[in-house]
Amino acid sequence: MQYGMLEVSFAGHVATVTLNRPDVRNAFNETTIAELTDAFRQLDTREDVRAIVLAANGPAFCAGADLNWMKKMAGFSDEENRVDARRLADMLSAIYRVSKPVVARVSGDAYAGGVGLVAASDIVVAVDTARFCLSEARLGLIAATIAPYVIRALGERASRRYFTTAEPFDCATALRLGLVHEVVAADALDSTIARIASALCVNGPQAVRESKRLVQDVAGRALDEALIDDTARRIARIRASGEGREGVASFLEKRAPSWRD
Template sequence: MSTQYSMLQLGFAGHVATVTLDRPEVRNAFNETTIAELTDVFRQLEAREDVRAIVLAANGPAFCAGADLNWMKKMAAFSDEENRIDAGRLAAMLSAIYRASKPVIARVSGDAYAGGVGLVAASDIVVAVEGARFCLSEARLGLIAATIAPYVVRALGERASRRYFTTAEPFDCATAQRLGLVHERVAPDALDDTVQKIAAALCANGPHAVRESKRLVQDVAGEALDEALIDDTARRIARIRASEEGREGVASFLEKRAPNWRG
């Protein structure tokens, strides 16, 4: 993977890829270039069989402040069609993160505002420093959090989303954890260790099983518990049981040895 990025850093350690937002001078706010690079890097990582987990991190004191002000100034002069196309690119970026087959761990080292909350919500597992603050600030600017809404509402729930979308008030990390946006709230010196432990747990499991588990949750969430869903889940487990990885996992357990994907 030889692509060079101007606003991101990309690193690898074992089966874990780390994508780092690298615009600390503007609190990692994103513009059209950041959006294009994030979309590209997640699509490239999707194609790599050796990558089993992705960490989304940021340099500097903030995780992501949302949209870059200069980019927003440019958008103000766009036509309706240009704004629609531009918003579509942001939507595609968020979808690339949310729909990545590999689990995405958000390493939230500082504040996340507006679109930054979208990045957090689109991730699968969120570890945040206890001093981080979150804010869906769009309404302050006469805007709405439309593009990030599908991910944020899934993470916060409808009731909390009604409040924070409309008041645009910031909330602390403890509140974010209570509402379900954040999984682990840690001291700054425990951030990397916690992220690494979660990544190691993911990489210890069957790679195909992890990917299918993520997809299962996304497909099942919110669906009616009817015969079609019951049949679908039965078909999924039957397919996994018969797979090479499924057979190896059961055999290694019975034989009291490590499965071959840990080799």
């Protein structure tokens, strides 16, 4: 997995995808978008990968869209703009829908599309100096492709404020609003990420995948008979699976399950 604008590394069952354009604050262009989409789709197929860390080199996490890319888009036709925007939407979907949990290592500021990357991740740890901004409205744009993920993370009320005002907000606010799960000092960032990744990797790989999907599928649904039946079917299927049987047996026999290595 060799890329021009990303670094992909592996340690045990954890893959780390690192944005590597520090000279432009890790802003993304069409190449970065294509590479991120490809990386997450490839990692989705790898049985040896149980968790993915999304990180960035340099002082910023991601500044959103690259200015040169935005200049190019200004000359696009309506159809070309639609196709280009769909590529960005597909990238965010690839991150959100990858079957492995994604842990965002937010080591610096995240603006515009960078907030989308954060919101599409499952678990977010941010350095306490990081700032966030949904800055699109300042440029006469809207945060459309990132909206499904940001609104799920921030909620409707906060999204209405920050989409329309384009005010930056600090890490404490991001934590309070639910965009970020943990805020740490810079020297504790890596150890916190390692702790969370380790917790993910000791659990049943199938159970982790199905748990992620469960939350995505159940959130926002009406609590009706269809949902009740759906959840009953899910747990019945997992109980009867090889991993489910092994997990229960290992617990009763007071031994480590087979997936821990």
